[in-house]
Amino acid sequence: MKALRLGTAVESTFQGSGGNGMVPSPRLLAPNGGEARSAATHHREEGGNNGGGPVPVPGLTALRPTKPPRGGKKLFAVPAGNKARRREEPIWRRLVVFLSVALNIGLLLNLCCVNSTTAPPHHNDRQAEHQVCSLMNLDAAGSGSSGVGRSRASQAEEEEPVPKLAAAMAPSTGKPAVTPDSVINLDHGDPTMFEEFWQGTGSAAEIVIPGWQTMSYFSDVGNVCWFLEPGFDLEVRRLHRLVGNAAVDDGYHVLVGTGSTQLFMAALYALSPGAGAPMSVVSTAPYYSSYPAVTDFLQSGLFRWAGDASSFKGDTYIELVCSPNNPDGAIREAVLSSKSGIAVHDLAYYWPQYTAITRRADHDIMLFTVSKSTGHAGTRIGWALVKDRDVAKKMTKFIELNTIGVSKDSQLRAAKVLRVVSDAYELPEEGREAHRLFDYGRRKMAERWSMLREAATTSGIFSLPEETSGYCNFAKETAATNPAFAWLRCDREDVEDCASFLRGHKILTRSGRQFGADPRYVRVSMLDRDDAYDIFVKRLSSLR
Amino acid sequence: MKALRLGTAVESTFQGSGGNGMVPSPRLLAPNGGEARSAATHHREEGGNNGGGPVPVPGLTALRPTKPPRGGKKLFAVPAGNKARRREEPIWRRLVVFLSVALNIGLLLNLCCVNSTTAPPHHNDRQAEHQVCSLMNLDAAGSGSSGVGRSRASQAEEEEPVPKLAAAMAPSTGKPAVTPDSVINLDHGDPTMFEEFWQGTGSAAEIVIPGWQTMSYFSDVGNVCWFLEPGFDLEVRRLHRLVGNAAVDDGYHVLVGTGSTQLFMAALYALSPGAGAPMSVVSTAPYYSSYPAVTDFLQSGLFRWAGDASSFKGDTYIELVCSPNNPDGAIREAVLSSKSGIAVHDLAYYWPQYTAITRRADHDIMLFTVSKSTGHAGTRIGWALVKDRDVAKKMTKFIELNTIGVSKDSQLRAAKVLRVVSDAYELPEEGREAHRLFDYGRRKMAERWSMLREAATTSGIFSLPEETSGYCNFAKETAATNPAFAWLRCDREDVEDCASFLRGHKILTRSGRQFGADPRYVRVSMLDRDDAYDIFVKRLSSLR
Incomplete structure (x- = not known):
């Protein structure tokens, strides 16, 4: 007992x-x-x-x-x-x-x-490590961040x-x-907010993997994406049909990646001609800070970062369209329209907890990830919906050369998690309604945004994007946009670098500069755990 | 009932x-x-x-x-x-x-x-797909292979x-x-032979993952490799101490990768200066066919494939040393010795089931993978043992930019599997001795090699590398080398391309040409399931 x-x-x-x-x-x-x-x-x-x-x-x-x-x-x-x-x-x-x-x-x-910045570091190079992380500013550069x-x-x-x-x-x-008193690190979009929801589902989303299971490299030898678990394919299509945010029929291929970052690289690889000058990769500022970093870190001869799409001159390019946009939550469409240009749509945040589902997206290449849809960043599972078979094959080839496929354990887990999400809406059973991810997410995000707006008002020195709303085909009602990141501007005249200003108050955010924008802006993760988020909001509201 | x-x-x-x-x-x-x-x-x-x-x-x-x-x-x-x-x-x-x-x-x-090459393909482009796979000849290009x-x-x-x-x-x-009657595909090193062993361990290596577990990007924020599960780190070090095949103390860092292929790329990224001409990447022929493919597929400005190490002229290079060597099982050491050259040791096959453990390797960078040590290729988990902290940090940065870390589900599973392997040798409990992976692997590989040598003799048109042996510090006895691949030569004068010849007999292997060697040689996987291996040996022995 x-x-x-x-x-x-x-x-x-x-x-x-x-x-x-x-x-x-x-x-x-x-x-x-x-x-x-x-x-x-x-x-x-x-x-x-x-x-x-x-x-x-x-x-x-x-x-x-x-x-x-x-x-x-x-x-x-x-x-x-x-x-x-x-x-x-x-x-x-x-x-x-x-x-x-x-x-x-x-x-x-x-x-x-x-556990505070004033404490002596364990290693002399802790400070240096932190600087390296901040330089790259990827969504998971946690090593050695002060305060952890x-x-x-x-x-x-x-x-x-x-x-x-x-x-x-x-x-x-x-x-x-x-x-x-802690340093609050909201630099990365670590989606630990969702842990609470999944704890509430009990054992429903639990998986058991026997020692002898899925040992082979191969999952589905007849599929273009030969390492794709059929169960994951099935649940991805099922969830998109339920939510109505993306087309999955009419020949769309589902590809799985080690997070959507790998699929992003796979798309660049697949869409670049491979001969002549490197393909230009562009996105409208403010753009996700990873796009330039991931495009250029290997100095590939196939593609290279060419900056803000809105000032790009040229006919041949890959345009990255992130909608809702990371970092500012804006609903986006491609701004370039050359016949020899190609758009890749990063729809990581096009889910009902963040925005109204206003249409069924049916672009050529659409990227998604469980990190932002269900909060399972640790599984490193993303997926792409790809119309063209040859593009799907080249993207698969990239993943084959890069990592010889994608963890089957995580694919099985992601399949289970997606299934629990769909089941809660589609299969009537007592208690299931209480475990509806998108309902939970919308409530939670709306509450957090309300807290943040109030804190900004109380402080008086910050401004936030206007709240927008639209009719959500999934929720069957008008829904406000509650982005996964806050694009926060410091309006104090003497503050030219908002990230530095906040760091001085032990709040780590990502500078607007990293997104090709004004350093008066910062990006703040809205998806951390309650304890960290609460301290952040409290601290923010006290700043003058 | x-x-x-x-x-x-x-x-x-x-x-x-x-x-x-x-x-x-x-x-x-x-x-x-x-x-x-x-x-x-x-x-x-x-x-x-x-x-x-x-x-x-x-x-x-x-x-x-x-x-x-x-x-x-x-x-x-x-x-x-x-x-x-x-x-x-x-x-x-x-x-x-x-x-x-x-x-x-x-x-x-x-x-x-x-299920045979003579059957009509489901799609018109099945043949084309097979050709793409064969061209790249990676260890898992299964898509559309005939016979599957x-x-x-x-x-x-x-x-x-x-x-x-x-x-x-x-x-x-x-x-x-x-x-x-099937086409037998032994082109890839799919290690499904080990399924039988893991079935025998019952539930010992089973893992259970609750829906809310390991959702964060972060595993160990104070570690150089911030996405490394501490339990995996622990079991990797424990197993190496048990087997005695590699040094893990005295400051070695354990890094986890999505298979050792990702760690191989990470090493190239970390060891390349980043300015000036691309770093030359070399390996003694016959070399693993993935090395040139993975080095060059993104046309990186940081590094490029420079061919056979034994004919390389220059002082600055990365030498890949695979030992026991893929494809021929030879025990290898670096052949180049310039002060500005660096060696990366791929020790994927340096385990007691394949070769005698004659020394504790203590190189600067050593790569391993569960695919070949325990047979869990589907988990996509590899690890690197790295001496230098800065190199470890740069390799970690590569994985951060490439996939923002590595599946935690698979890390946990790999940790469990390694633990079961070590437990069987270290923890006395009834029945554990019956589930000793390396004992099982040695018996199985010895039997398969004996069958293969007999088949080659019976046929009369094939030759194989000589059997070698050494005193194994782990087994505490002299042990023969039983490589994971057979490096098979067709001695028939009229056969110039052994892979084509075997393909004609519905045996898929990888041509020596892919390894920078004579096409009279092929590489044959020795790790497939019993049914496929048995048919292969039987068919081979019938060839004249």
Whole structure:
């Protein structure tokens, strides 16, 4: 019975707190320091002790306070049957959770001293590492970012030999938990906000992979994309039919990639002629900062970055059209129209939680990813819908040469996750309506945007894009646009570099400069966990 | 009770037959045609009906004959407790197996007509596709290879819309099952031979991934390789310490990649100066056919293929040292020694099943992959051991720009699989000795090599590299080298192109030309399933 209570109590910490399994020490839950008190605290008034007063730590079964729903509004209902199921979890699972907690307690003791920028770095080159990351500014350059600590494993790597008979190690949990004094890193679009939703689905989206399964390189030897799991293909098409955001019939090929970044490179490879001058790759500013970086890092003779599409002169090009746009959420169409130009549509954010689904997109090449649709960035699964068979074959060839296919484990997991999303809308069963991803996502994003707009107003020195809306064919109602990133402008006359200004207040964002735009702008991820997002909003609203 | 018997019967087909779950029709189990009868059949005399006489198909519970251990020698013992566990499998698993069988029966009906080169292709461009694959000759260019059929899913993609409310689809099973008349595709090093071993480990290597787990991009924010799962890092180091094939202490960094191919590209990126002329990339012929293809396919300005290392003139280069060498199994060392040259050691095959472990390798950059060590090619997990921190950081940066990290699901699975391998040697428990991967692999490879050498002798027109041996520090005895590929030479004077000659006999191999060598040689995979390997050997021995 003790084990049972332990498991239940520990798992409940995932339900309410952003879910990385970190156990806060009493010190970390102490009252806010000077700069964190702010007008934004009223968002929390009904919510209880988030970022608020000290919380007692009486024992292991109550290590972490369970957090009541935000602002008294029931964001996400867990049916009673679900809770019962959780209580019946097998012993091994409780053991894993226990091990995880034990590891994290150790980890936390390590982190306390590095969890703020003022703490001494563990290595002399930590600062240098951070600079490298910031230079590239990709969506996942987390190594050595200030404010994030080192795990026990990585310390062991350099400081002490790992014991020969090692115990099983728990899966990773992403960035460490934050406190009101932490540096808040919203530079990357890490979609950990969605963890809460998937915790709520219980075991529905769980997968089991036997040791002998999918060992072959091949998944579907007759398919153009021979490494595509048929089940993933099926669920991708099914979800698009359900949501109505993209055409999948009439000969569209589904290709799978190691994230949509690999598919983006595959498209450049497939669309470049291969002879003569490199193909010009363009996109309208502000454009996703990865586009120039990924296009040029290998100095390919096939293609090269040619900058802002709106000032491009030439007939032959690949135009990247990101809609809704990263970083500013704008709905976009191709701006160039030469017959020898080709558009690649990056529709990573064209899902009902971010924008109204106003039409079924039917472009030649459309890119999607589970990172932004369901929040499973760690699986590294993206997909492309491709009309032309020869282009699909060349893109497949790229992935074959680059990584000889794509993880089948993650394809199977992505298939399962997509299936659970579709099932919740298509298959009637008690409790399923409570686990509707797009409903959850829309509510959550709308709430976050409302908090952010209020914080900007309170502060008085920031402005945000106007809210737009449209009739959503999926939701069957008018829906506001709630982008996955905030394109924030600092209006204070003496601030020319908004990212530096915010960094001075321990908020890491990505400078507008990285997107080919004015450095008075920054891009801020809206998809982090509640704890980090709450501290960010509170801190932002206090700035003058 | 019926479901129970069905599940047991169907799963037992995995134990004895190469394990792709395909159910042969009576026609497929008919007596051999003319070319398949051969002197090599004596390998089977004690083994019963493999490739032999007709087998009755009385009903679903006896759809497939269980195959006795090869040649009367007990290759792999399944402890009694294991069988009992299998009988207690949960209902859902039996359901999945049942669905899989149902799908496969459908699939098989489709395949019958395309499972030989003489059958009409489903698409006009099937031939063209095959040519593209053969040109590139990568280790997984399976698309459209003749002799492999199209699955129901891929047909649905183009011929009929997928039903909106789709049932769960079973995971893929790799290349379809073969019959004595099939084209046998040994062009790729698909390591499905190892399925049998992992089936024998039961649930030990199974992993369960909850829907909410490892959703973040980040795994270990303090590590140089920030997307590396600490548990994978741990098990990689543990296994190398156990086997003694590579140094992992004294500051080595473990980096994870989407297969070792991605790490190979990462190494080229990290070691190239980035300014001036592209870095020359060389390797002694015969060299792995992927090296030139992967080096040059993006026409990078950073590096370019410069051919055979032994004829290279220059001081600045990256030398690829594959040991044991793909394709010929030779033990290799760097042949160039300029101070401004750098070696990358590809040690994919430096494991006890293939060769004696004679020393603990401690090179600057060493590449490994689960594809060849444990047979899990479908996970796409490779790793690099890297001495220099800056090189490790640049390699990590490559993977960040290329795919923003590596599937965490597959890292967790690989960690589990490696753990099971180490546990079998390090943790005493009843039955564990029966599941020792390297013991199994050595026995299996030795048997296959013996069969192949006998077939070559019987035929009289082929020659193979001499068998070598050495004292293995891991096995603590002298062990023969049993390479993962056979480097087969056709000695018949009128045969100038061995790959074409074999293709004429429905055996697909990779031409020596692809490895920078004489086309009288071919590379033949030794790691396919028993059924395919047996037919290959039998057919080879019949050639005159």
